Amino acid sequence: MSFTAKDVKDLREKTGCGMMDCKKALTASNGDMTAAIDFLREKGLAAATKKSSRVAAEGLAMAYTNEESTVGTAIEINSETDFVAKNADFQAFVKLCGEIVMEKNPSSIEELLKIESDGKTVESILQEKILTIGENIKIRRFKRFEGAVAGYVHAGGKIGVLVNFDLSDKSILSNDKFKVFSKDIAMQIAAANPGYLVPEEVPSEVIEHEKKILKEQIVNDGKPENIAEKIVAGRIGKYYKEVCLLNQPFVKDSSISIDEYVKSFAKEMGVEIKIASFVRFEKGEGIEKKEDNFAEEVAGMIK
Helix, strand or coil, X not given: XXXXXXXXXXXHHHHCCCHHXXXXXXXXXXXXXHHHHHHHHHCCCCCHHHHCCCCCCCCEEEEEECCCCCXXXXXXXXXXXXXXXXXXXXXHHHHHHHHHHHHHCCCCHHHHHHCEECCEEHHHHHHHHHHHHCCCCEXXXXXXXXXXXXXXXXXXXXXXXXXXXXXXXXXXXXXXXXXXXXXXXXXXXXXHCCCECCHHHCCHHHHHHHHHHHHHHHHHCCCCHHHHHHHHHHHHHHHHHHHEHHHCEECCEEEEEHHHHXXXXXXHHCCCEXXXXXXXXXXXXXXXXXXXXXXXXXXXXXX
């Protein structure tokens, strides 16, 4: 019995196994779907299916750069428990994925999963990790920068930050002073969590929403509406200091902004330095964790 690409896709969806494993199973079972599922179960591969539905909100958010600091990636890979995040095998898998992203520059997670390392696809390696570690593991997101980069990892993988700089002279990448400076910027991003680089990047609808909230607060405090408009205009500047990196006070010296710190250091080094972009991944950010009720779970087991 022959099989089609759709059969492979269907088997993959039913079992959660890798594409190559599904092809092998269908070949071994002459295209019989039921027999192919049994084949995967017998091999211990389909065990990953049940795990794939469980919430993975722990794990690691990391940042990696090459030795020259010219290519870097920030990546988040999730597990179900913090215990697994401390597992050396899991950590090695996260690093492998980061290195593959730096080297191969995949455009998506789907493309990353298809890339081979030592004869195995990332997808098949992932399935193996799920089986051997015993938890659901998901590659959630990654970002890659080229040019002049700096990375910073906070609390062993709670937050991963990657910064991309525009430099008029890239030879300063090896300068110890620049390394301290670039780490300062990355640590600022980790600590202050800016959403944007400059005010011009903030979407107009976000600003209008913020103005509306501020105006309602001021009017509720008893101020006339015409006065409230003027106060709002002043407070938007404060909002920019909270959400825009270059406008934020420097965490190491609150008397200056990050923009002023960058300009001062650039002048000291005699080069032009600009922060081109940045990314900040926080482990489990935005993932809704399932709150298990132990009493309900036990009651359900004895029904």
